[in-house]
Amino acid sequence: MFSTALRQSTRLQRSLQSRRNLQTASTVNAAEIAHFSRLSSLWWDEHGEFAFLHRMNPVRMQFVRDKLLEIARDEGDENTARLGAGRDALSGLDVLDVGCGGGLLSESLARLGARTLGIDASESNIGIASLHASADPQLSSQPGSPSSSGSLQYRNTSAEELLKDKKRYDVVCSMEVIEHVDNPPAFLSACAELVKPGGHLFLSTIARTPLSYLLTIVAAEYVLRKVAVGTHTYSKFVNPSELVSFFREYHSPSPLPSPGADSTRPSRPWITRTYDNGLPTRTEAEIRGLIYVPWKGDWVLMPRSSTAWGAAECNYMFWVRKPAE
Amino acid sequence: MASLSVRRALKRSGSQILTRQRRTSSRAYSSENVEDTDVVIVGGGPAGLALASALTSHKIVCDSLKVTLVEAGDLSKVQDWSLEPNVFSNRVSSITNSSRAFLEGIGVWDYVDEARTTPIQQMQVWDGVSDARITFDASDIPLGSSNVPECSHMAQMTENLNLQRALLRRLSTIQGLKLLQRVKVDLIQRENRESGTGWPLVHLSDGSVLRTRLLVGADGFNSPVRSYAGISSYGWSYDTQAIVATLNHFERSPFQAPNNTAYQRFLPTGPIAFLPLSPTVSSLVWSTKPPLAAILSKSEPGVLECMINAVFRLPEISVRYLHQRILDSGSGMSKEQIQEEIAWRERSDSIPSHSAYASASKSASEGGIPPSDAEAIPSLVTSIQAGTVASFPLRFNHADSYIGEGAGSRTVLIGDAAHTVHPLAGQGLNLGLGDVEALTRCIIRALGQGADIGSYTALIPYARERYFENHKVMAAVDKLHKLYSSTAAPVVWARSVGVEVLNELDSVKAALMMNAGAYGHTGGNNGSGWNVLARGVEVLAGTASAGKMLGAGLSGVIGQGLQTLLKSGGQR
Numbered sequence A: 001m002f003s004t005a006l007r008q009s010t011r012l013q014r015s016l017q018s019r020r021n022l023q024t025a026s027t028v029n030a031a032e033i034a035h036f037s038r039l040s041s042l043w044w045d046e047h048g049e050f051a052f053l054h055r056m057n058p059v060r061m062q063f064v065r066d067k068l069l070e071i072a073r074d075e076g077d078e079n080t081a082r083l084g085a086g087r088d089a090l091s092g093l094d095v096l097d098v099g100c101g102g103g104l105l106s107e108s109l110a111r112l113g114a115r116t117l118g119i120d121a122s123e124s125n126i127g128i129a130s131l132h133a134s135a136d137p138q139l140s141s142q143p144g145s146p147s148s149s150g151s152l153q154y155r156n157t158s159a160e161e162l163l164k165d166k167k168r169y170d171v172v173c174s175m176e177v178i179e180h181v182d183n184p185p186a187f188l189s190a191c192a193e194l195v196k197p198g199g200h201l202f203l204s205t206i207a208r209t210p211l212s213y214l215l216t217i218v219a220a221e222y223v224l225r226k227v228a229v230g231t232h233t234y235s236k237f238v239n240p241s242e243l244v245s246f247f248r249e250y251h252s253p254s255p256l257p258s259p260g261a262d263s264t265r266p267s268r269p270w271i272t273r274t275y276d277n278g279l280p281t282r283t284e285a286e287i288r289g290l291i292y293v294p295w296k297g298d299w300v301l302m303p304r305s306s307t308a309w310g311a312a313e314c315n316y317m318f319w320v321r322k323p324a325e
Numbered sequence B: 001m002a003s004l005s006v007r008r009a010l011k012r013s014g015s016q017i018l019t020r021q022r023r024t025s026s027r028a029y030s031s032e033n034v035e036d037t038d039v040v041i042v043g044g045g046p047a048g049l050a051l052a053s054a055l056t057s058h059k060i061v062c063d064s065l066k067v068t069l070v071e072a073g074d075l076s077k078v079q080d081w082s083l084e085p086n087v088f089s090n091r092v093s094s095i096t097n098s099s100r101a102f103l104e105g106i107g108v109w110d111y112v113d114e115a116r117t118t119p120i121q122q123m124q125v126w127d128g129v130s131d132a133r134i135t136f137d138a139s140d141i142p143l144g145s146s147n148v149p150e151c152s153h154m155a156q157m158t159e160n161l162n163l164q165r166a167l168l169r170r171l172s173t174i175q176g177l178k179l180l181q182r183v184k185v186d187l188i189q190r191e192n193r194e195s196g197t198g199w200p201l202v203h204l205s206d207g208s209v210l211r212t213r214l215l216v217g218a219d220g221f222n223s224p225v226r227s228y229a230g231i232s233s234y235g236w237s238y239d240t241q242a243i244v245a246t247l248n249h250f251e252r253s254p255f256q257a258p259n260n261t262a263y264q265r266f267l268p269t270g271p272i273a274f275l276p277l278s279p280t281v282s283s284l285v286w287s288t289k290p291p292l293a294a295i296l297s298k299s300e301p302g303v304l305e306c307m308i309n310a311v312f313r314l315p316e317i318s319v320r321y322l323h324q325r326i327l328d329s330g331s332g333m334s335k336e337q338i339q340e341e342i343a344w345r346e347r348s349d350s351i352p353s354h355s356a357y358a359s360a361s362k363s364a365s366e367g368g369i370p371p372s373d374a375e376a377i378p379s380l381v382t383s384i385q386a387g388t389v390a391s392f393p394l395r396f397n398h399a400d401s402y403i404g405e406g407a408g409s410r411t412v413l414i415g416d417a418a419h420t421v422h423p424l425a426g427q428g429l430n431l432g433l434g435d436v437e438a439l440t441r442c443i444i445r446a447l448g449q450g451a452d453i454g455s456y457t458a459l460i461p462y463a464r465e466r467y468f469e470n471h472k473v474m475a476a477v478d479k480l481h482k483l484y485s486s487t488a489a490p491v492v493w494a495r496s497v498g499v500e501v502l503n504e505l506d507s508v509k510a511a512l513m514m515n516a517g518a519y520g521h522t523g524g525n526n527g528s529g530w531n532v533l534a535r536g537v538e539v540l541a542g543t544a545s546a547g548k549m550l551g552a553g554l555s556g557v558i559g560q561g562l563q564t565l566l567k568s569g570g571q572r
């Protein structure tokens, strides 16, 4: 397993090299990919380096699921009662997981009924993710299995590359990725462009605060050695207010090229108004802090009311909705 | 009786699995007859059947999971089980109000034959040495403290078979479960996968193999799933055997309360309990030394009856004397011999023949106005129902973990596979039902989050909710047992003085009140009662072994503990 991963990562390095020579507009940082490739075979060790991701995943899923149900309910979707109780909360939705890693989030999305595509710039991550999913009959969607699962596919590509396809997604997720990319605005635009009008973008990342520096770099990497040294770079952390400003400015530059639509009409920004404290309205975007509670040994999603910014002092979830046009 | 053979089968299968596993662990399985499934529950005892019922009562489970239950025994016998109205099985458990509420919630209680159950209205517990006694009843349960609405009783005596039959009847109305009976789990292997994410392969005695996402060990004390998971456990066997039997006795007179008081007398050899089943039938659980249990459970008809009556009535010193006489006799004594001995002890203890404490020298025990002390002890036993005398070794055992890791991952333990406890507080089965409730909640929640329910992460909330909760109860029960079987001088001295002992009994009371469902096992914040109890008992045991039984200080600690307990209960 290890040797395969190694071989894969060298191959990956080579392909990256060639890609850079071709001057492909890529926001992917080669050094960071190499770093994760080394670790990717350890992805599914729930007690290993990625333990914190495994622990975080249920809370992230809860946020995604609850937010989608909340919006559906707001819009008077009669199916929400059914969705709320069942395992098919995402059924019928096209969902993209950008930077899927070993497939932790992608698998959960597929189990909730989404037609899921997981993409990752690391070939070895895609290998690990595909291998892992193939062990699970619920994900390899055998005929006759009682599961109401959607489908699950993986592709070794980047968000920018995927834009070349015509396909757009009801939901785009990118968890713990933006703090690792070289050009966050370009990355955000790519993710945003992959969302269908009226669709949803979910991000999770780390705020740039003294607390996050202490917890994610000093404590996790150097003191506790829970995460390999070099996993995070403090200057790349993104603050929630920066995401809000980005989407206050951001217009979808390329409305779908459908012949009937008036493609020249300027679209409105994703976030049109904010409160005095800078927070967006609940129907356009939301920020919720995620904190690790040591005595519970678990991640907890901070309640909306906890502080103005959802206590997003360190890890947080971000949701924003693309205007329906 | 059925459970006896089950127990034996369990022992056999446990050891077989271990040896076969060693021999065949490298054997490749043929993939043709491997069937993929999501949950395999090993064991069709109360815990396994309850889990199957609880899971399949949720639509989300039926829609998205394949659930299989495997039981070595013949469950059709349990399903068809039926006895004459006043004939009872010897395996009986007190179902707490919170367990009952849980069973109602999953649609099982409707199938319990309630006519065969008896609500416990009152409990009397006394120290066999000092005779210090406490009596408490349903009104002692702080109102509104339980998750059960208004309840006029403390617990409900229910035959295990009555409950298991109800579970099976409920399950027969459900599509979502595959129930395999008279099929044994022969061997559990780990699937060989390059990616290191091999799932458990469960080899069955019918030749089929189940590949499962989650393997649940509801397979009792000798749990083969626990050994596959490589989970070790911590425990010991008490040098104690529990004799169980179904007792016929006199009906209580119209001047007395009906037969719904549970009696328990704590003797240095272990507690003896009398648990009502009907106006003229009760269940016995008598924990005592193994050699004595061996002789008594094989003794000629009438001997055990006489001894039960005497052991509830005579002073401890006389009980000790009788025990010695029986042990000295080797093969046991005749009914006449034992009656003679008891009558002699009654005379020398100056128990008047009209007293309720007289059994052998009694002239006419039924009819008329009962003696004033009759409420303090159970009715006189007249005979034992045929074939109901059995005995079980008692042990304390707690698995080091409820979830398997590494090579044993995708496994989880519930019920006696996870923990075995002394029956003195009637908790074993109730703890198992508490596990089932928590595990079901955990799985439902994980399903809603799209989790892989076999993963360690998905199962953590279950272990977190149950492990320390169970541990607290088990430790408190264990300490109570030790305290009462102690012959350490300070403890005995305290008993002889009798005053402080009342406070020990307060701990027993707290334990039994918890049993009564005053502190339900639903929700997270229910540990306070047991916390206080555990702390109280701990202090007491610590003080006793340190040899400074300073009455005032001690009664303060325990008394305060109990007060806090009752108060906190009342506020909720």
Ligand SMILES: Cc1cc2nc3c(=O)[nH]c(=O)nc-3n(C[C@H](O)[C@H](O)[C@H](O)COP(=O)(O)OP(=O)(O)OC[C@H]3O[C@@H](n4cnc5c(N)ncnc54)[C@H](O)[C@@H]3O)c2cc1C
Pocket: B006, B009, B010, B013, B014, B042, B043, B044, B045, B046, B047, B048, B070, B071, B072, B073, B092, B093, B094, B095, B183, B184, B185, B186, B218, B219, B220, B221, B224, B242, B244, B285, B392, B414, B415, B416, B417, B423, B425, B426, B427, B428, B429, B430, B431, B432
């Ligand atoms: C004397 C006595 C009195 C008690 N009184 C009370 C009381 O008042 N209140 C209370 O709450 N509890 C009481 N208990 C405890 C209670 O009886 C147990 O806690 C309870 O029966 C445990 O249920 P379980 O389902 O976990 O395990 P078990 O009942 O032991 O069931 C395990 C099942 O697994 C099956 N199995 C095992 N191995 C295999 C295999 N390889 N393949 C297939 N099947 C297998 C067995 O056949 C068995 O049916 C008492 C116990 C004793 C000994």
